[in-house]
Structure formats: C-alpha cells, structure tokens
Amino acid sequence: MTTSTDSTTHTPSTAIHTHYPASRPSPDRVIPQAIARLAPSAIRAFDAEVSQIPGIIKLTLGEPDFPTPEFIKRAATRALDANRTHYAPNAGTEGLRTAISAYLARRRGLAISSDRIIVTTGASEALSTTLGTLLAVPGAELIEFTPAFGQYASLARIHGAKLTAIDTAGNGFHPDPTALDRALDHTHGPAVVILNSPSNPTGTVASEDELRDLARIIDRHDAIAVSDEVYAEISFEHRPAPSIAKFIPERTVVIDSASKTYAMTGWRLGWLAAPAWLAPAILKYHQLAVSCAATFSMDAAQEAYEHGDDAIDEMVEEYHRRRDFLAGALNAAGYRTVNPQGAFYLYVRAPERYANGLEFARDLAERAKVAAIPGTAFAAGPSPYVRFSYAASLDTLHQATDRIRAFADRQDNNRQDR
Secondary structure (H helix, E strand, C coil): CCCCCCCCCCCCCHHHHCCCCCCCCCHHHHCCHHHHCCCCCHHHHHHHHHCCCCCCEECCCCCCCCCCCHHHHHHHHHHHHCCCCCCCCCCCCHHHHHHHHHHHHHHCCCCCCHHHEEEECHHHHHHHHHHHHHCCCCCCEEEEEECCCHHHHHHHHHCCCEEEEEECHHHCCCCCHHHHHHHHHCCCCCEEEEEECCCCCCCCCCCHHHHHHHHHHHHHCCCEEEEECCCCCCECCCCCCCCHHHCCHHHEEEEEEHHHHCCCHHHCCEEEECCCCCHHHHHHHHHHHCCCCCHHHHHHHHHHHHHCHHHHHHHHHHHHHHHHHHHHHHHHCCCEECCCCECCEEEEECCCCCCCHHHHHHHHHHHHCEECEEHHHHCCCCCCEEEEECCCCHHHHHHHHHHHHHHHHHHHHHHHHC
C-alpha cells in the first residue's frame, strides 16, 4: 500500500519581503499649520541655552527649591502600600475633591462644591482642557493681559481663536478695566478673559476693587473669566490673593494646583473649579485628554489640602524674605524693579544701554554667569524686561547678587574709562 504525500514545495511568500520606497507623508498635509508654526516654550528654550554655560547660576524656572513636605510624601507611601495604583474616577477621587472644596472655603473664602472640581495632571492640563473646551466655538476670542505666561497665547493659536493682548505696562502692570471694556466692545464671538494674579512674570496682585471692576465688565459683556490662581497662596500683602470668582462665580473657572502651593511640581497634580453648568463639558475634554490623574498623587494631595496650612505659611514666609533680599540687592546695584506683591518672580528693567531684555539677559548670562528669563517670553514682541525667579535658596541668591553687583560695577568702570 502506498501512501500519497503532498510533494508541493513551500517557498517563502515574496509579499513579506516587499521593499517599499522610503517615504513619509507630507508634513504640510498632516500637521496643522497652527501647530507647525508654534514656537517651543520660550522659557524652556532660553533656560536650555544658558544651561550650556559652565558655572551658571540659574534664576530662570518657577521651580520651588523646597522638598515636598514629609507628611505629604508619607501619605503617598501609604497609598502605594495600599495598592492605590489603579484608575481613579475621571474627575478625581471624592476625598481630594472634598478636601479642595474645604480648603477653598477655609483659606480663600470661596464656596465651591466638590462636584464642580475636576482634578487634572497639573495646572497646565487644567488650562489646556478649559481653554480647549471654551475656544472650540467658532469665532471665540481670548483676551489676555500682558506680560503673560506664554501658554495662554499658544492655546489660542492652536485652537484658531482670535487673540487680543492688553498691555499693562502703563498701568503699573495691573489689569485695566477700561481697556478690557474697550476690547470686549470689539468682540464678535464668545469671549474668554484670562487673568493671572499673582502674576507670572511681574508678581503683581490684583486688588479686590480691581477684580470687582473687571467682574462687572465681564458680566456686562456676557464673557467668561478663566482665573489662573496657581500663585494665590504666595501673596505677601493680601493672603491669599483675592479671586474674581468671589464676584462672578457663574462666569469663572478657577485654575490651581499643588505644584507651587506645596512644592509638588513633579507630582503633576492640578485642578480646576468650574460653574455647575460648565463643569460637565470640561470633564468630557479632560476624559479624552488624560482620563484621570494618578491615584496615589491624589491621595498625597488630599493630605496636603487637609493638613498643609502650616507648610504653606512657612514657605511663603521664606519667599517673602527672598523677595526682600533680591529686590533690595538689585535696587542697590542700580536696577529698576517692579514691586512684586506675590508669586516668586522679580521683573527687572534692563539698563538703558541694552536694546531689549533679551540682549541684557544674554550678556548677564555670559559675563556675570547669572541667568534670568528675557521678557520676550511673556510678550508678543521685544521687551525691555527680564524675570528673575527667587524660588532658589538665599545662599544661591547671595551668590547671584554678588555676581550681578560685580558685573554692574565693571560696566560702570568701562563707561567711565571711555
């Protein structure tokens, strides 16, 4: 008996060895022009540039030098030991949202229920989620007071919204209600007014009277306020800094985070508080963007908001000392500074011999080995200012000001020799 066998020879398919020409889609067809033309963060770009200078002292980034308080880190350790490493509710754990609501009532005088609070991956995501929701409407316009944190303008450009900048230099770097009224008179679509007090980069704080006037104008023009309050606790004359949400709660989204308040920048834990009619829409955007923040980070932040009042006060007292030292030392060296009432920045005018703040910042970095951020990072065009961060230790600030004084003295001597 013979057995028939299949003698067919199997050869490898040529299809799997087909070589396609090396090609790629045309970037112009795939990448939106709004993103292709968007400049990287000017703050990060300049920081990277000067970081290449040997021995540089950097007063550039808004990064608290304090370690996260131990009681907060212990809360995170407990959460990890309890395997709190799984998905949380999209809006955040109820424990953290309740803690933030109680904190807002206790320290900020704001009555905001936990169901209006959405926990985000840092204040940056709170901003991008909120503005992404509000600026998606055709014809939307974002109005900002400059100098301002660059993310605001970038988000407006990405979403195709009209951007209107109101320069505050002529008003002591405070928002001018009359200028806002004029700007809103010329809007043709939904308007969003973004406020930042205490201000990055100037350190100015809007008073309750100023905020009340701004609130009346925003309400009259049927606009929305987005109030970036990440430095609200770092306020030296009015603690914490007042919020426009006190006057127009149904028109205000508050943006905040644990980053600056509790020295938790790397935990990426922010939040927003929105009116009840708006919060569900913002939550949908947040769900699509990140789903939820990290559960153990939220547990740590809950401990901070429940038991961290003393830690806030201790850090703010130290920032106050640093502010006084740095402002005094720079004034004594002949530099003109904006009077900072909060945050941890000093806005300094470049000497007249410099064409702009960028030229001064580069010269200061190269010759004095001290780095500050040029004001161009916070304005649409040239700026005569630079921003120093005093979120560094007093020892570091002493070293920096010694170098700055020596640099100023050398320049004075060179002018006299001529």
